[in-house]
Amino acid sequence: MNLLHGLFSVLFIVEFSELQGKHGFFSQALFKGEVIENMSQAKFVAGILAPTNHPNDANTIMMSTCTAFILSKTEIITNAHCVDDVPYVYVVAGTKDVSDVNSKIIIEVEKENIACHPHYSHLIAGAFDIAKITLKTPLEFSDTVGSIGIVDKDYKLNDPSEVVTAYGYGVLNNIRPILRRCDANYVSDVERANTFNPSQTLCFTTGEATNDGKIITHGDSGGPVVSKTNGKIVGITMGMNGTTDGRGSFLPITLFLDFIHDPKSVKPISPPLTPNEAKFIADVTVPAKFLTAYKNVYADADEDVQLKFNAIILSETEILTCAHNVFGAPYVYITANKLSSNATKLKVTEDQIEIHEKYALSGFAFDIAKITLKEPLEFNDNVGSIDLVHKDYKMNDPSEMVTVYGDTVLDGTKRPRRYDTKYLDGAICKPKVGAVFDANHLMCYTLDGSMGTPFTFGGPMISKKNNKLVGMTICHSRGKPVVFQPIAPLFDWIRSPNVRRNQRRRI
Structure with missing residues (x-):
């Protein structure tokens, strides 16, 4: 003691x-509220x-x-x-x-x-x-120590008039943390603003701002948000940097029931890649207004509105990416060593971009482009290449593990990651992806939704068996498998893409 x-x-x-x-x-x-005396x-x-x-x-x-x-x-x-x-x-x-x-x-x-x-x-x-x-030593329950239940997974916060009570050890005038509680209404998805993580957090509001516009200050992270309707936990108070306008943030408890019941049941996700781990991944940055695939969306945008995609470094002068990432653009920028403060950014003009002659906007097949750099990249610990599998390589063993690299959106934040997965053949993919999927030339893989949403268009797929490039991610739609282009069938084109140059036109 x-x-x-x-x-x-x-x-x-x-x-x-x-x-x-x-x-x-x-x-x-909770800075303002009722002090708990009993x-x-x-x-x-x-x-x-x-x-x-x-x-x-x-x-x-x-x-x-x-x-x-x-x-x-x-x-x-x-x-x-x-x-x-x-x-x-x-x-x-x-x-x-x-x-x-x-x-x-x-x-x-x-x-x-x-x-x-x-x-x-x-x-x-x-x-x-x-x-x-x-706790190794169980608590001894009494009149002042007890437990509370949590709502089940089907519980919905869908009535903004519902009142919740937030509890927390507030720091009163920077002196000491005293337990308080504060009744509030939660704020619906439509009304909430400036939340830290829109895919997970909700807000509650007291209807008035206090303490220089803030209703929460140090001490109450992790506190329970309790429904006054059923007396059960509906959320966990949080707020990182404080909130204003009489609002506080909380995590809906229903999103975390699996973890609460058994923390080991939740699979970990891969950490963001280090510069060395991502050395064969580049970025392709393109003025959005020029891209044919996005013309309807960005037709009126200026050149400062740019989209960023992934690409693969094959050699000091060879870059591979999706055709739809660059199709229609008079110039693009290639960024190597993208995760380092010493990133290399090069401008590439239209004459350096080769699009597969069979590429068509109506589908995903042959969605591949090769960029040839006039100024070679300087290879080092954070910039390097990946080898292609040979053209005779067959992806015919569904038990084979591959590693997918590329940017993934997780909770509103896009970060480069890698995931191990198993691929699916075209026959399995087609009914899931739809009529535009060409089962003769494409395959797909699935990704656990808890790992994020792929934004890896142009990202590499590496075989865990031979550590070579076996595929390139093409597209992804919510709730459907991720489409990728097998590399082996395109081996000859990649090695000599200008056998017949595609005469691109801006539509």
Whole structure:
């Protein structure tokens, strides 16, 4: 207990407004609301204290504060950013003052008993920001410590008049975190604005702004949002940098039920690629107004409106991409070493772009283009090439694993990633993709929706068996397999594409 006294005694050496970082420093609290005097009214709310260095002194340990809620005697839920990458945390229960060193229930939890959502990244604000803490020593339930239920997966927040109650350990006037609650209405998808992650977060509003326009400040990340209709958890309070206009953000709990019930059941996603891992991937940047495939959308745009696609580096002077990525453009830009601050950007004119002579806008087959650079790329650790499979290579083993590279949109953020998957033959793809799919020349692969939405047009597919280029991603439609062009049948064209140059025209 002396250690706890020592740690808690430095908890408020600096004002909470000075704390910045990813371990709860941006955690939020309900600044205005009813102070909980009787813990029997909020016995399912717990506090989280996580160690971190003083922002101005690496040798001084601080304890950042968050809120959590109790699902059972051994299960605690909070935000991932409150507990990510810390050696231990303290769970405090049964008290309105989370900094009270005399609290009867203060449980230390080691890192191995803290599970952050495997898709969580502190680099993407608000995405998958949930963690589950499992207690080795069960809580002893009483009049001031208890649990709360959560809504089931079919629950819909579809009535903006529904009232919710948010609970949190608010920092009152930068002094200490006191438990409060605040009734609010949630904000529908149509009305919400400036959320951190539109695909996951909703908002609630008190209808009035306080504290210089903010209703939340330090301390309340991870707190429960409870329906006043059924008394169950519907969300987890969050807010990273604070919100204004009387709004607060929360994660709908229904999106995370699988993780809550069994954190190991959620598959991790690949981390963003490093510059070295992406060395054979380039970007093709094109003025949108010139692209024939997008003419109807961008006909009135100026040249500053540009689209970015993926491409594959075959050699110091050879770049491969989709035909529809460049078809109709008088010039494009090729960017190598795209993930580094030392990226190489080259302008490529129309005479350097070869389109397959059988390419047609009406379908996806032969959707391939080769770009020849006049100025060779300089290969290094972050810029390199990938070899083609030979023309006799057959993709006829559905158990074969391949790795798909390219930009993927996950929670509104586009990042280069790679995923291992299995390919599907054309006969399986056609009824799923539709009549425009040419089963004689194309194949497809599936991608778990939790991994994001592919935006990899022109991205490479590498065989895990021989580490060579076996395919190139062509297109993707929501809810359908991802279409790719096998490389082997186009081997001869890629090696000498100007046998018959396609006379492109702008339509």
